[in-house]
Amino acid sequence: MRRLFLALLLASGAAHAAIDLIDDQGQAVHLAQPAKRIVSLAPHITEMLFAAGAADRVVGAVQYSDYPEAAKKIARVGGYTSVDMEKVAALKPDLVIAWKSGNRDAHLGKLKALGIPVFINEPRRIDDVAKSIAQLGKLAGTEAAGDAAAQAFRKRHAALSAKYSARPPVRLFYEAWNRPLMTVNGEHLISDVIRLCGGENVFAKLPVLAPVVDTEAVLAAAPEAIVASGMGEERPEWLDDWRQWTRLSAVARGNLFFIPPGLIQRHTPRILDGAERLCGQLDEARARR
Incomplete structure (x- = not known):
């Protein structure tokens, strides 16, 4: 007792x-x-x-x-x-x-x-x-x-990293919003997701965590893929605004992708769902070379 x-x-x-x-x-x-x-x-x-x-x-x-x-x-x-x-x-x-x-x-x-x-x-x-x-x-x-x-x-993160991180790099522009045109730098969590999938953030070296860029800067960076998020669960119409730039590699190869913001812009377990989507999209980009 x-x-x-x-x-x-x-x-x-x-x-x-x-x-x-x-x-x-x-x-x-x-x-x-x-x-x-x-x-x-x-x-x-x-x-x-x-x-x-x-x-x-x-x-x-x-x-x-x-x-x-x-x-x-x-x-x-x-x-x-x-x-x-x-x-x-x-x-x-x-x-x-x-x-x-x-x-x-x-x-x-x-x-x-x-x-x-x-x-x-x-x-x-x-x-x-x-x-x-x-x-x-x-x-x-x-x-x-x-x-x-x-x-x-x-455990899930490690499995994704083992599968995708060493694949041939894909230069990517992540478009968080269109007006103003916003992206992320290399210190942002989204950039870590890009690296997990074997991607390269074309604006990784900018000093601001969520910088505003212009169209000319994106064209000069010549991304092989453009990934947009937006606000809701539907693919934003403004992602297709890039189609006017027919010489851009991402446009010429059909690499304009969308991931719902809840899966990649929130710092939660679901970010690995977003990572799986992104990794699959970058594999599509590799297959179109």
């Missing part, structure tokens, strides 16, 4: 053990116990919390937190660039998880001033997604589920 009592006591203490983690901004975050009321300030963070088994801990999320389906029912606290501070405070969170590139520093400063712990998330490489899922599981007290999801992600 005494051993059983001690075992239960130890289990109880472990369940409420303090948590100390370093976030993606290099800041130490301390929780006296796993978070029970979490507010997510980016759609990809909401999705990763679900992946980490912490769905029932999420009490607030920003607009466009729409995956999985159950995420649509979570109370909204504005958009990731326009967080409603009053709504966040009213939810009495014991943790806010924010996105370094998307949320405003002023908003995060106000949350910290209220005494709310803020954990900054910013995946830049594919494996950072697995790391993030494991971290969120630890913060929410669902460490076993988070670690399992992270391990499954890494």
Whole structure:
């Protein structure tokens, strides 16, 4: 009986053990116990919390937190660039998880001033997604589920890398949006997906994470393939605007591709679904040489 009592006591203490983690901004975050009321300030963070088994801990999320389906029912606290501070405070969170590139520093400063712990998330490489899922599981007290999801992600990532990363390179222009014409540089997570598939981002060396470029720069870069995302699940009509440039290799060979933004622009497990599509598209481009 005494051993059983001690075992239960130890289990109880472990369940409420303090948590100390370093976030993606290099800041130490301390929780006296796993978070029970979490507010997510980016759609990809909401999705990763679900992946980490912490769905029932999420009490607030920003607009466009729409995956999985159950995420649509979570109370909204504005958009990731326009967080409603009053709504966040009213939810009495014991943790806010924010996105370094998307949320405003002023908003995060106000949350910290209220005494709310803020954990900054910013995946830049594919494996950072697995790391993030494991971290969120630890913060929410669902460490076993988070670690399992992270391990499954890494296994799938390794299989894709073994299959595609050493294939002949394909020079690629990733078109995130058309007006203004936006792309990503080599530090962006999407560029890591491009590398996974044996592709070369033609604008990898630009200093800005999500730079605006012009048509002349794209033509000068002479990509062999153009991949667009856009806003929704449908192929954007503006992808076909490139067809006027008939001498462009990507046009001449029919290498104008589309990937739904939810599969490549969100830092979530689904990015490997987007990677599989991209890898297949670049194989099509190789076959058309």
